[in-house]
Amino acid sequence: MRSKNQPADICLVLEGTYPYVSGGVSTWVHQIISAFPDLTFALFYLGAQRDPGAKYKYELPANVIHIEEAYLFDAESSFVALRKKVPASWQPFYAALRKLCVRAPSGDPHDLELLRGILDHVAKHTTVSFDTFWQDRETWAVIREVYDRYTPEDSFLDFYWTCCFLIQPLWKLARAMPRMPKARLYHTACTGYAGLAAALAAEQHDAPMILTEHGIYLRERIADICKSRWIPETMRARPSLSEPLSHLRQLWIGCFEVLGRICYHRANVIASLFEKNADAQKHFGADPARITIIPNGIRTEDCAPALQQRAARRERNPESKVVGFLGRVVSIKDVKTLLHTARKVCDRLPDARFLIAGPAEEEPEYVDECIALSAQLELNRHVEFLGPVNAMKFLPDLDLMILTSVSEGLPFVILEALAAGVPVVSTDVGACADILAGRPAENIPACGLIAEIGNADALAAACVRLLTDPALLDAMSLAGRDLATRYYHEKTILAAYRALYENLTTQSSPQLAAAA
Amino acid sequence: MAGIGFQLRRLTATRTYTGVLGAYASAAAISAGPWIISITALMVLTWLLHQILPADQIRLFTASSTHVYAFALIITGPIQIILTRFVADRISLKQPEKIYPSFKGGVVLASILSAVLGGIFFLRYVPAPLTDGLPLFGILAAALLVYVSAIFIASVYLSALRKYYGIVFAFALGYGIAVLVSWRLAQTHGVTGAMAGLLIGHLVLFIFLALCIRRELGRGKGPSFSFMRGFFKFPDLMLCGLFYNLGIWIDKFLFWWLSKSNVQVSGALHAAPDYDLAIYLSLLSIAPGMAVFILQVETDFAEKFHDYFDTVNRGGTLSQVSAAKNRIILSLRAGFNSLLKVQGITTALLVIYANELTAWFHVSFVQIGIFRITLFGTFLLVMFLAMLTVLFYFNDRRGALICSLVFLLANGLLSAVTVMQNEAWYGFGFVVAAGLALFIAATRVNARLDELEYHTFRVQEA
Numbered sequence: 013m014r015s016k017n018q019p020a021d022i023c024l025v026l027e028g029t030y031p032y033v034s035g036g037v038s039t040w041v042h043q044i045i046s047a048f049p050d051l052t053f054a055l056f057y058l059g060a061q062r063d064p065g066a067k068y069k070y071e072l073p074a075n076v077i078h079i080e081e082a083y084l085f086d087a088e089s090s091f092v093a094l095r096k097k098v099p100a101s102w103q104p105f106y107a108a109l110r111k112l113c114v115r116a117p118s119g120d121p122h123d124l125e126l127l128r129g130i131l132d133h134v135a136k137h138t139t140v141s142f143d144t145f146w147q148d149r150e151t152w153a154v155i156r157e158v159y160d161r162y163t164p165e166d167s168f169l170d171f172y173w174t175c176c177f178l179i180q181p182l183w184k185l186a187r188a189m190p191r192m193p194k195a196r197l198y199h200t201a202c203t204g205y206a207g208l209a210a211a212l213a214a215e216q217h218d219a220p221m222i223l224t225e226h227g228i229y230l231r232e233r234i235a236d237i238c239k240s241r242w243i244p245e246t247m248r249a250r251p252s253l254s255e256p257l258s259h260l261r262q263l264w265i266g267c268f269e270v271l272g273r274i275c276y277h278r279a280n281v282i283a284s285l286f287e288k289n290a291d292a293q294k295h296f297g298a299d300p301a302r303i304t305i306i307p308n309g310i311r312t313e314d315c316a317p318a319l320q321q322r323a324a325r326r327e328r329n330p331e332s333k334v335v336g337f338l339g340r341v342v343s344i345k346d347v348k349t350l351l352h353t354a355r356k357v358c359d360r361l362p363d364a365r366f367l368i369a370g371p372a373e374e375e376p377e378y379v380d381e382c383i384a385l386s387a388q389l390e391l392n393r394h395v396e397f398l399g400p401v402n403a404m405k406f407l408p409d410l411d412l413m414i415l416t417s418v419s420e421g422l423p424f425v426i427l428e429a430l431a432a433g434v435p436v437v438s439t440d441v442g443a444c445a446d447i448l449a450g451r452p453a454e455n456i457p458a459c460g461l462i463a464e465i466g467n468a469d470a471l472a473a474a475c476v477r478l479l480t481d482p483a484l485l486d487a488m489s490l491a492g493r494d495l496a497t498r499y500y501h502e503k504t505i506l507a508a509y510r511a512l513y514e515n516l517t518t519q520s521s522p523q524l525a526a527a528a
Numbered sequence: 529m530a531g532i533g534f535q536l537r538r539l540t541a542t543r544t545y546t547g548v549l550g551a552y553a554s555a556a557a558i559s560a561g562p563w564i565i566s567i568t569a570l571m572v573l574t575w576l577l578h579q580i581l582p583a584d585q586i587r588l589f590t591a592s593s594t595h596v597y598a599f600a601l602i603i604t605g606p607i608q609i610i611l612t613r614f615v616a617d618r619i620s621l622k623q624p625e626k627i628y629p630s631f632k633g634g635v636v637l638a639s640i641l642s643a644v645l646g647g648i649f650f651l652r653y654v655p656a657p658l659t660d661g662l663p664l665f666g667i668l669a670a671a672l673l674v675y676v677s678a679i680f681i682a683s684v685y686l687s688a689l690r691k692y693y694g695i696v697f698a699f700a701l702g703y704g705i706a707v708l709v710s711w712r713l714a715q716t717h718g719v720t721g722a723m724a725g726l727l728i729g730h731l732v733l734f735i736f737l738a739l740c741i742r743r744e745l746g747r748g749k750g751p752s753f754s755f756m757r758g759f760f761k762f763p764d765l766m767l768c769g770l771f772y773n774l775g776i777w778i779d780k781f782l783f784w785w786l787s788k789s790n791v792q793v794s795g796a797l798h799a800a801p802d803y804d805l806a807i808y809l810s811l812l813s814i815a816p817g818m819a820v821f822i823l824q825v826e827t828d829f830a831e832k833f834h835d836y837f838d839t840v841n842r843g844g845t846l847s848q849v850s851a852a853k854n855r856i857i858l859s860l861r862a863g864f865n866s867l868l869k870v871q872g873i874t875t876a877l878l879v880i881y882a883n884e885l886t887a888w889f890h891v892s893f894v895q896i897g898i899f900r901i902t903l904f905g906t907f908l909l910v911m912f913l914a915m916l917t918v919l920f921y922f923n924d925r926r927g928a929l930i931c932s933l934v935f936l937l938a939n940g941l942l943s944a945v946t947v948m949q950n951e952a953w954y955g956f957g958f959v960v961a962a963g964l965a966l967f968i969a970a971t972r973v974n975a976r977l978d979e980l981e982y983h984t985f986r987v988q989e990a
Contacts, residue, residue: 147986149979159846167843172985 020054020077022513023195023213027058027206031068031079034371035340037201037226038069039424040308045073047506051513054078054193056213058185058205060085082188084181084205095139098148102140105133106150113158116270119297121277124270128212134186142183146176163259174260178267185209195219196517200275202229204268207275214278220516223279224306226421227442228292233268235419237261273297281512285422286443304512307443308422309505312497314404315431319493321408322433326486333364333479336410336434338403338425339417341372346439347382349468350416355389356472361479366391366414369398369406407432411485412478417441418465426460427500430492435485436460437474439467450491451499459492564815565696566597567808569703576711577722584793585719587801588656591793592669593726594804596646598777600676603641605773606766607634610758611684613765625748631685631741633752638677646670653796659720668723675730682737685745694740702733764925768932772916775936775965779943779958780807786947787954803954806898809886810906813878817871817910824863825917832859833921840984853980860918860977867914875907894951901955908962915969922980927972935965 024030024045030038045053053076062083072079108126115123145151159171185205192213199222200210207223214221238261276282276298283306284290290303326332335357339345347368354366372379379397386395398406403425407413413429413436420442429436430447438444440462448460461478463470478485574590581589611634618626650656650666650673657665679702686695706729713721759766784790784798791799836852844852878885879900886896912935919928942957976983 149982152982152986156846164847165845168846168849169840169843169985 018052018077019194019196021051021196021517023054023056023193023198023210025056025058025192025198025200025206025210025213027200027202027204028060029201030057031055031070031072032057032059032066034069036308036421036424040224040226041201042070042073043502044506044509045076047502048510048513049073049075051075052077054195055080056192056206056209057081058188058209059083062086078193080188080191080193082185082191084184086184094141095144098140098145098150102133102137102150105130106154108133109154110157113154114161117266119269119273121273124274124277127270127274128215131182131186131189131212134183135189138187142180145183146179162263166259170260171263174263178264181205182208189213189216197222197513199224200279201226203272203275204229204233205271207279208271211275211278220280221278222281222283222512222516223275224283225289225293226285226308227419228289228296230265230268230272230296231292232419234265237264269296280516283512286446288443288446289421304508306505306508307500308424308427309500309502310424310427310431310496311502312427312431312493312500315407315428315496318404318407318432322410322489325408326411326482330482331363332411333361334367334410335364335412335414335437335475335479336367336369336406337414337416338401338406338429339370339415339423340374341368341370341379341382341397342375343378344417344419346416346418346466347378348385349466349471350414351382351385351389351391351395352468353414353416353471353475354391354395356468357475357479358391358394360472360476364394364475364479366395367398367406367409368395369401371400372397403428404432407434410434412437412475414471414475415439415444416471420444422447427496430459430500431496433489433493435478435488435492437463437471437478439463439465439471441465447495447500450495454498456495456498457487457491459488459495564812564818565699565703567811569707570594571808573707573710573722573726576707577714580711580714581719581722587791587793587799588665588797589719589722591797591799592650592654592665592723593672594780594799595649595797596669596673596676598780599645599649599673600642600680601773602770602777603645604638604677604680605769606759607638607769608680608684609765609769610762611681611755612687613762614755614758615685623750624745626750626754627685628742628745628748629750629752630755631681631738631745633755634681634684635678635738636752637756638681639674642673642677643670646673649796655795657718657720659717665720665723668720668727672723672727672730675727675734678734679730679737682734682741685741686737695737698733698736698740701736702729705729705732762925764929768925768929771929771932771936775932775939775961778936778940779961780804782940782943782947783954786944789951802892802895802951803898806895806955807902807906807958809899810878810902813874813903814871814906814910816874817867817907818913820870821863821867821910821914821917824859824866825914829856829859829863829921832856836980837984846981849981849984853977856980857977860973864911864914867911871907871910875903878903898951898954901959905955905959905962908959908966912962912966912969915966915973918973919969919976922973922976922983924972924976924983927969927976931965931969931972934968935961938964 024041026037026041029035030041053073055076055078057079059081060083062081108130112123112126112130115126155172155175158175159168163171182205185208189209189212192209194217195213197220198210198214198217200206201224203223203225207229210221210223213219273296276293276296279298279302282293282298282303284293284303285307286305290305293303294300335354337345337347337350341347350366350368354364357364357366368382383397386392386397407429410429411434413426413434415423415426415436415438417423417439418441422443426436426438426444426447436444436448437460438448445462448458448462450456450458452458461474463474478488570590570593574586577586577589611630614630615627618624618630647670650669651663654666654669656663659665683695686698706726708725709728710722710725713725715721717724780800780803783800783803787800787803789800789802791801793799832852832855836849836856839849839852882896882900882903886899912931916928916931919931939958939961942960944957946953946955946957
């Protein structure tokens, strides 16, 4: 690694992903860093709580010159002599805080600028700990004002702790900001805390900023908040049908909305994986003019051997009916629906087999439940849990791939399957429907079928249809390979990012352009 | 999926606020009951002994027993308050099995301290008639200190467990025996016999209390001395217990040693007959006020207090919480009103009829004057004690500490000043000190109530 003082070309701001967590975003990050060995990268990783046992899931390429980590829900530790009270000199801070609390719902970027000043102040005045701030009388006064303004009919206890859990990570983030690596360009992989951090850093160093959203952070948070039972739906004095969400949930969502708006507002370019996500970004306040679509891509030529092996295998046995799932065995992938689907498929096609491949360590309870469900559905002869596999050795064995996720962006696994000539049956999530529809205008027919989320009957019907029609299956196999090679090749995607990096940095810093 | 937002779920652990600490709050007030019984018993006993023993022996007896009580209160004050807190915490944490061991530990700790202090004081500094060449009187007095301390420790458990009738009955029984046996033994063995009788009465009382506690709590399990961590965890509480009890006694010590009419009873044992009788008599006057206040606190106030925390925990809106707080304020106001009325009338009647009343006790003219003043002082003291109780309820330990420190310093300083003057000034130090402490305590209570919501949520540790 080179000196930390030297600014990196790109600083990637990452929340709960690379290099500690594997998944689509991390794959993409690793791809970008590895693709540009001539550019230097710094990483700013935001996590919830430090896990001393956590290990990198990736080997960091040599062009990563600096990595900083911040944990937003860790207990505060400080060696500085701390104050017991918030000093009187914080009056302007409280004034700004009050103003922000009043104006934030407007979503006006100029009002949201207030947050920057507030966080700046927190970053600079480190003698006041969060606990001291939180327990100060002035803070209490602000909390009461906000409560009276927005949710005077909700449980005050819940409101109080909701505020605490909303403010604490921002406070921690502000305190971590001085450690943010210097860079000529900031690139974040989501809105939320990472998006805010990137926006703050870009502003501070007068650098351009890119946001690439794989999912829609805000939508995911809203889903979390709506289905969570941990935000109590309190008894209200005036229950009303027109407000299905409690004020507390609205408050919670509102805060993530504010973070999202700040990020959208500051980002010079907002990259989206596919059209539907771009629409969502517009809905949440992104400027349509800055949105550009850059999908995920893979090196399709790496899948060529798999493609050949698969074709050879099918030639020997055109009646083969092997359906595969490749991914982490976790609840968001809805493996249980997959098992129900398998049951229904096997009822009609007794010679069908289902292979479930992928790491199982993330949600061990869920894995146990799945194995139990498989036994309960008497699928032992039909379903096999393989654990982690090498995709290129796994894909040739499949006649069909199935994806039952309830939430996805643009899954790499679909691209790999298509490149290896495996048609896909997928739930209608993320970009799946778009991809599998093919490009009829460009003479590429569909390369898979789509079913409703959680609908085992529909999924099973789609599987049966393809497994019983080898001609259709083989047509889709060809279409998939074409589609992947032409539209989802890594080089297209990397070229797009390269161009973004160069265009943005030429405007602000000629050195990078020279380096590039 | 990027993002750590979903991690929030782990952090929203259920938080609830409790007012269980009320269990330890009223203990201070409740301990006044046994205190009144013991003063009465001692006065009755002294009156009985007048017919049997010569005046100097009576003086030795009363001065010794008074010192025993003073030492016992000062020694156990800090231990009592820490133990009460310990018991309240165990109850709220649902660890009842740890309560009984702390009783044993508390008794052992108080006994050791009492034995050391009592042994040194009575055997080295108080010459007394020997019995068969042995300093039996001193040994008995030191033993009495041990038992009185143990009894004070025991009363913590009974009051925390709300066994008021048990306490009153046990004390009545114990002191009944003490008076009878003492009176009987004094006839044959003089002052040493009287002291032995007093000791036997306390021994019976302690055994009775200990049995009550064990029957109530079972033997439990766990370390006996873990409560002592409280001395480090709540130094403010410990000091509050120490200062308050020192404050109650400091004027007496000053009068014993420094007043013009003080009597050296024997060695370091002094007395101030003028002042002592007046102040003990007036201390008896707190009974009605205390009874009324405890009744109000235990019934109406405690209910409102728990309602308040219920409102918070059950997800009440801020205006509901504030309304619950206002009900606490109303209840407190009602409590103080009745305290003021009852104690006011009692004090007024006693001041007016002081002459007639004190005639029974062979009280001199000077003592009647002091009695009238100290009556007023005890009136303020009762109010102060009530305010202190409220501060404990609201866990304002710092406030309680400040008030008791002010009380101690003011009583010490002002009593030292008045004791240098003539008899006309006696008692004023106590009055002003109690008044000052009451004023500060009331101010703290007001401030606390004003910001009760803030303090409710601010509290991170219990």
